[in-house]
Amino acid sequence: MNEEAISVFDMFKIGVGPSSSHTLGPWRASLLFMKSLSEKELMNQVSAIEILLYGSLAKTGIGHGTDIAIQLGLSGEDPVVFDVESIDAKISDIKAMKRILLSGTHEIEFNPSEDIEFLYSESLPYHPNALTFLVKLTSGDTIAQTYYSIGGGFVVKEGEDISHGHINYSLPFSINNAEELLHWCRKTGLSISEIVLENETTWRTEKETKDGVLNIWNVMKACIFKGCNTKGYLPGGLNVNRRAFEMNKKLINGKEYHDYDSWLMNIKSGGNDFKYILDCVSCFALAVNEENASFGRVVTAPTNGAAGVIPAVLQYYIAFCDGDSPDKIINFLLTASEVGSIFKKGATISAAMGGCQAEIGVSSAMAAAALTECMGGTQRQALMAAEIAMEHHLGMTCDPIGGLVQIPCIERNTMGAIKAITASQLALQSAPDYAKVSLDGVIKTMWDTALDMNSKYKETSDGGLAVNIPLSLSEC
Numbered sequence: 001m002n003e004e005a006i007s008v009f010d011m012f013k014i015g016v017g018p019s020s021s022h023t024l025g026p027w028r029a030s031l032l033f034m035k036s037l038s039e040k041e042l043m044n045q046v047s048a049i050e051i052l053l054y055g056s057l058a059k060t061g062i063g064h065g066t067d068i069a070i071q072l073g074l075s076g077e078d079p080v081v082f083d084v085e086s087i088d089a090k091i092s093d094i095k096a097m098k099r100i101l102l103s104g105t106h107e108i109e110f111n112p113s114e115d116i117e118f119l120y121s122e123s124l125p126y127h128p129n130a131l132t133f134l135v136k137l138t139s140g141d142t143i144a145q146t147y148y149s150i151g152g153g154f155v156v157k158e159g160e161d162i163s164h165g166h167i168n169y170s171l172p173f174s175i176n177n178a179e180e181l182l183h184w185c186r187k188t189g190l191s192i193s194e195i196v197l198e199n200e201t202t203w204r205t206e207k208e209t210k211d212g213v214l215n216i217w218n219v220m221k222a223c224i225f226k227g228c229n230t231k232g233y234l235p236g237g238l239n240v241n242r243r244a245f246e247m248n249k250k251l252i253n254g255k256e257y258h259d260y261d262s263w264l265m266n267i268k269s270g271g272n273d274f275k276y277i278l279d280c281v282s283c284f285a286l287a288v289n290e291e292n293a294s295f296g297r298v299v300t301a302p303t304n305g306a307a308g309v310i311p312a313v314l315q316y317y318i319a320f321c322d323g324d325s326p327d328k329i330i331n332f333l334l335t336a337s338e339v340g341s342i343f344k345k346g347a348t349i350s351a352a353m354g355g356c357q358a359e360i361g362v363s364s365a366m367a368a369a370a371l372t373e374c375m376g377g378t379q380r381q382a383l384m385a386a387e388i389a390m391e392h393h394l395g396m397t398c399d400p401i402g403g404l405v406q407i408p409c410i411e412r413n414t415m416g417a418i419k420a421i422t423a424s425q426l427a428l429q430s431a432p433d434y435a436k437v438s439l440d441g442v443i444k445t446m447w448d449t450a451l452d453m454n455s456k457y458k459e460t461s462d463g464g465l466a467v468n469i470p471l472s473l474s475e476c
């Protein structure tokens with residue numbers, strides 16, 4: 001039987017900050033649209049292109065770099081490998097020349113400030129994050145194609161299955177919720193990560209999956225290291241100072257390290273004092289999200305706004321819990337990905353649909369389950385940890401100031417990471433058979449809460465901190 005199938009590499013995608021739904025999604029949509037024009041052999045006939053942004057993409061698109069991402073996608077740049085240091089130069093060129101080289105092959109006139117339209121008061125019914133490409137061909141014909149960026153970098157073309165945005169496959173273990181996952185664990189005696197590894201053979205060999213997952217960790221740890229070693233202010237005009245740099249300096253007693261491994265040895269040698277470990281975890285999360293806010297290279301986990309939680313908890317596991325081995329790292333990320341996909345299937349990982357509970361809440365639940373399994377917990381304890389982590393994020397709103405993924409987003413990743421560690425520790429000390437609340441029950445509650453949540457708190461910057469704090473900032 002075919003079923004909805006989400007791979008670990010759908011949940012963890014290498015990309016560019018600051019937002020998976022507002023940056024990476026539109027970037028990928030632009031690439032997909034360019035590919036479809038090439039496949040139909042229409043690329044050379046394009047004489048003009050216009051992009052319409054709706055709903056949340058319009059309201060917070062500027063702060064999230066949606067317009068920049070679209071131009072890079074139209075240019076055919078790959079977010080996985082594109083040199084993030086050259087973004088400014090590339091965008092400045094397009095703006096100055098008023099021309100764009102579509103897919104790197106076909107040049108047309110293009111004025112970003114006119115040809116990318118932010119329709120602030122319009123929304124399409126399927127999803128708040130919608131964008132439409134309007135193309136004029138030299139023949140006089142026109143093409144209109146809409147895409148939806150449904151969270152976590154997932155993109156759906158209008159007319160495709162809007163609920164999940166991924167292709168159906170037949171997996172060895174069909175899993176749509178936590179109960180089904182537990183069923184397979186009970187039946188086979190496999191751990192959650194072993195179940196996931198088996199399912200991943202649908203797409204590739206076990207070795208390829210393991211190598212790919214380790215590459216995900218390589219990008220995550222490079223992001224932590226870079227964030228810890230970069231100082232200055234974040235772009236966007238809020239004058240937010242990067243804090244990981246100073247925090248890291250204190251943690252490593254002012255020493256300088258030019259490579260991750262030496263830095264990690266120093267972090268590990270710092271002892272087990274509670275405040276020291278707390279500062280380390282916060283520093284790891286801040287580092288990633290400061291990179292994310294600076295258009296740096298990050299891994300969606302499961303989104304960019306929440307990209308710091310899972311790397312911070314995994315880095316904690318590596319540095320302080322004897323987790324520094326490839327197999328342990330792989331198991332951690334495989335388990336986290338399964339919990340994330342259960343949330344995606346049962347609720348959402350899009351802040352425009354469910355507020356910040358869908359981003360930081362989900363990432364915290366993913367990290368909590370992964371840490372619990374890796375620390376020797378049972379499958380039930382791992383899912384209990386995910387349930388605890390989400391239970392205490394329910395109702396959390398998304399109200400980024402200035403539409404930038406900075407305040408409250410960056411600090412919020414530290415909170416998500418710490419809650420994940422606490423939830424894991426609680427679950428490891430508990431007998432899950434006596435747990436009153438199931439993970440599936442909490443996922444349903446999260447979705448019900450998402451449906452009830454006012455749209456002001458769904459990544460529109462129309463409410464909460466976004467409307468109350470700018471005034472006080474300007475008064476400073």
Ligand code: SF4
Binds near residue numbers: 355406
């Ligand atoms: S408030 Fe939360 S959901 Fe909203 S942009 Fe920030 S991290 Fe993402």
